[in-house]
Amino acid sequence: MNRDQEGQALAAIRDTAARLAQEGPTQEEADRAREQACAGAAMSLETVQARMNHQGSSLLLQGRVRSLSEILSAYRQVTREQLRDLAGAMLQFDKASLSAVGRVSPPEFYVQQLGLKDISGKNRAH
């Protein structure tokens, strides 16, 4: 992002994440995300190469291969409440980290902008 607008963008990201963590998504947001994920899953398995890759990596890393029907079903079963709970559990600012490259400010600037927990000197580097 452009450095002049960095603060503005970070504030918007922080506010959106905080809103999601506290309130969860709206029903419209949840429905749209679900349909996008289902369509994306189906489209991503269209080619022979994609199927080979999906089944090989799934079996190796997850121990099983889910069919497209199972994947779509898993997405359909996600409720708005589960999304809210997950957002609340994951988007904890006191556990967040940051990495920045460019014409950057010191870490303290970003820690303050994003509302991160004040990170000890050992894990703060410039």
Added chain:
Amino acid sequence: MDLITLPNGARLLLNPVPDTRIASLGFFWGAGSRHEKAAENGAAHFLEHMSFKGTRRRDAACLAREADAIGGQLNAYTSKDHTCYYIRCLDQHLGRAADLLCDMMLCSRFAQEDVEVERGVILEEIDMYEDTPEELCAERLDRAVYPGSSLGRPVLGRQSTLEGMTGAWLKEWQREHYRPEVLVVSLAGSFGQGEVDFLTQALSALEPGPAPKAKPAVYTPAAVTRKKAIEQNHIIWAFPGLSYLDERRYALILLNSILGAGPPPGCFRRSGRSGGCATTFTPPCPTTRTRGFGRSTPP
């Protein structure tokens, strides 16, 4: 879909796809940079490069020429968790393609002169990443949040670790890590019993034995910045994530979309459009077997 598990532990997955003339074959080894000790950093990726440098039966030019001769697409990648080699081609050439890939997987030559050449190629690759701010930003984050862990180290390795690797050493690293119990061979598309029999026989020759396990990584919050004379700043904001074995990963992928991976919602709409600055947002996704973390990456 059929799964054949051989006595030595190697698994062969078969997925016939009707109405296609394409076959795609991949070897997935559970050996990536996570499985390296600190002094071995870069070994999995170096090994991947060396697999294209010749076998007992074929030199590097011959491997490339044979793949080209059948219109095959031969490639590979190395990640933190695994390494994959694959080829795809017309079904009528699958036998030759399978022979080529098996030769690369089982009979690589590891000639020292090739090691020296390829080390230079990888060092160039490392320099290229240094010139790619988003990659640099992610690598520094990994290192900061997983201090001292193999998960925090770069897949490509470092000059200091790569310099000590010889052909004999890489061959031994392969023997220790490319074990049948961490191998999945995946075949999809149009194929026949002859190709399945060939693969079954080739995989059966692999020596059984335990493969090294990756140590668990512990996430530690961190903030790191790096000054670089570029026009745009690259920032990753990360949260502890989920393992991709976690059943909630489907919910996480939806959350990913809501936060901005898809069109107009969340941060993209608010910080990108109305804010008037170019921002993309790549939110949390399950990234590793043990535990990933989410990232927001404005380029």
